[in-house]
């Protein structure tokens with residue numbers, strides 16, 4: 001991860017903010033933030049499944065008739081397992097209905113104590129505020145790791161939470177988190193609920209913060225309650241940015257762009273936290289959805305709109321996908337297309353990375369090889385700025401020379417299908433890549449007057 005040098009910190013605020021927001025995106029893209037590499041899964045976690053007792057091969061549903069019997073002393077583990085599974089599934093059904101109906105009492109009913117109740121309460125309020133839909137809790141794997149606590153069985157269970165936001169009908173994404181359930185005289189109760197792990201890009205904001213949210217036609221802006229006014233103020237900004245990003249969506253159109261507004265405390269914990277100096281990032285929240293976090297400090301409204309267009313540009317072109325963290329070769333296009341979307345309709349003449357881009361060519365640190373454009377982690381501020389800029393010019397060149405449709409085909413092939421530009425250039429642009437690359441370097445130099 002790059003750290004800012006004092007010189008970068010001394011840069012003018014607006015410019016620094018823009019740079020660092022992009023640097024963070026770049027860090028996420030290149031350093032392999034766990035979030036973007038290890039996505040949540042719709043499938044049972046293999047390790048957890050393997051940890052289930054052997055008897056789990058015969059699930060309760062395979063029993064001939066009726067619910068599994070309540071275990072008696074001396075019953076085999078398979079009986080205890082089936083009973084626990086059935087009880088927990090029943091509780092999850094109650095919780096699911098509670099969330100859907102807006103019935104807090106039903107949702108927190110399985111909580112064993114005040115602490116778990118508070119955890120469930122927070123999730124209920126946050127998800128309801130964000131207009132969660134398609135909500136469904138299910139056993140993703142387990143029960144496993146049976147223990148005895150004061151004579152009662154206790155099991156670990158990995159829960160799958162299908163959900164989407166703001167739309168009545170959707171293709172829900174599933175995230176997973178861990179819980180512990182213990183039997184009691186009154187039946188099974190949840191004794192522990194964990195937030196999503198770092199491996200799954202957790203914790204998600206709604207797990208660890210009580211959120212308020214405003215829902216627009218294209219964006220959801222969620223924030224801690226203390227920033228409720230900010231969330232309202234940001235919605236029209238997000239809606240405007242979304243209208244731009246929507247023009248570039250590859251694949252399924254996002255139901256809504258999810259934008260979380262973080263104060264200093266939230267910035268440190270949501271999705272595992274981000275750099276102290278950054279202002280925003282986009283990260284994979286599920287297999288099919290990427291969410292945006294903005295840091296409220298130092299963000300003016302006009303600046304926020306630029307940052308949001310860039311970040312939503314990532315969502316539109318990459319939603320839920322790996323950012324190909326293991327290869328730097330596509331970096332120029334990953335960021336170039338986000339810059340291109342950010343600068344939609346504003347015109348190249350006003351582009352704010354012109355000076356640094358010109359300098360990088362003049363000082364001959366860039367000779368047109370886009371695959372090597374990615375800046376070093378410790379590169380000075382202006383060189384990082386220039387790398388984004390030169391990505392933008394190259395991307396704009398492809399649009400100018402071949403048309404935007406072909407540009408988007410190229411983005412799709414490289415960033416979403418993971419194919420190499422040397423392979424797909426002939427097919428999608430009709431010209432070998434070295435020719436395109438050379439032609440676009442000439443284009444860039446012309447635009448920059450070098």
Ligand SMILES: [Zn+2]
Pocket residue numbers: 022025026310314334335338
């Ligand atoms: Zn970016």
